[in-house]
Amino acid sequence: DTGVSQDPRHKITKRGQNVTFRCDPISEHNRLYWYRQTLGQGPEFLTYFQNEAQLEKSRLLSDRFSAERPKGSFSTLEIQRTEQGDSAMYLCASSPQGGGGYGYTFGSGTRLTVV
């Protein structure tokens, strides 16, 4: 297993365009998380999946954001009508059941730049 994979690594898009990111978690992990990190800040929680069910969404996740995890495997995060404020590193992480104390395994992230 190669860990958590995220694609693409970098994305530059024009304001107003839609973008979609993909995350492939560690195969035996049933929990998947999306975080966002801006310069000088720590990662901020966006949303959480247990298998295919999206169980929590942060208020940071506006109506322009949608996340899915069909069949409880990979996940996608879509941002519609991108804004310059969406520029950030988008991180995906996965963990096994009860993984709180052992930490999550993060991917390398997708860096989004909205111009």
Next chain:
Amino acid sequence: DQQVKQNSPSLSVQEGRISILNCDYTNSMFDYFLWYKKYPAEGPTFLISISSIKDKNEDGRFTVFLNKSAKHLSLHIVPSQPGDSAVYFCAVYTNAGGTSYGKLTFGQGTILTVHP
């Protein structure tokens, strides 16, 4: 409100000496406290954690101390090595009430530079 704070944006240490990274939190109900290390262009990597029922956990050169009365967490790295140079994030984990899952809340990070 910021539940987890790392008040030192950066720390510079000589190789072989001790690095001490600090973190303060506001909520006494957190279950676990964790440290992550992040290199440029990579995601955060889990380093070490401590349960809220303990006050110390050690793993090789890394020791985490938890002072619950002061709501303070620290990471000691001894001896520090140039390869330890990275951004260090403290994080807290708590189970969402009545559920079996939780989420991590991170501090802002401290940039550690270890000079040869």
